[in-house]
Amino acid sequence: MNMETLEFIIYPDGRVKEKVTGIVGASCQEVTAAIEKELGIVMSTEKTSDYYAQSVEQSAETTNSVQSSW
Numbered sequence: 595m596n597m598e599t600l601e602f603i604i605y606p607d608g609r610v611k612e613k614v615t616g617i618v619g620a621s622c623q624e625v626t627a628a629i630e631k632e633l634g635i636v637m638s639t640e641k642t643s644d645y646y647a648q649s650v651e652q653s654a655e656t657t658n659s660v661q662s663s664w
Contacts, residue, residue, distance in 0.1 A: 600626065609637075618647045 598616040605611070610633055614622045622645060630636050 598625075600629075615642070615644065618644055620645065 596616040599614070601613040601615070603611040603613075612626060612629070614626060617625060
């Protein structure tokens, strides 16, 4: 399991650079929306490979049968 992190770099001129790692797909936008709203105008965004990745869900189904011959 990957750790989800938000990293913020605040420059002397007030610009803020935000980097999101460990969140797969577009859900990173949901995570950061409230923060970005409070920070102000978003000048640009750059999507990482995590954004374009797809989460994989695995499921396994097993069937057990017991046969007895008396």
